[in-house]
Amino acid sequence: MFSKGQIIFGVLFFIVFSIIIAYTYRKDLKLHKRFYAGSYWMLIAFIAFIAFISAIKYFFK
Numbered sequence: 001m002f003s004k005g006q007i008i009f010g011v012l013f014f015i016v017f018s019i020i021i022a023y024t025y026r027k028d029l030k031l032h033k034r035f036y037a038g039s040y041w042m043l044i045a046f047i048a049f050i051a052f053i054s055a056i057k058y059f060f061k
Helices: 004-027 029-035 039-059
Strands: none
Touching: 004 029
16 A cells, blocks of 8 residues: 555654654743633533533434
8 A cells, every 4th residue: 555665754754743843832832821821621611512512412313
């Protein structure tokens, strides 16, 4: 399906991309804490909303 070169490229790309994303996130951590404080509550509310919609669909099926 994939050649050996494509698999090696994919693995290396994933590793380098993950390292760059982690480095960038760590560099901006102070800004994230300042500007996105309380964003976990929005995530919890979103997940609860999706669960509520799924429950309605399940019970009225």
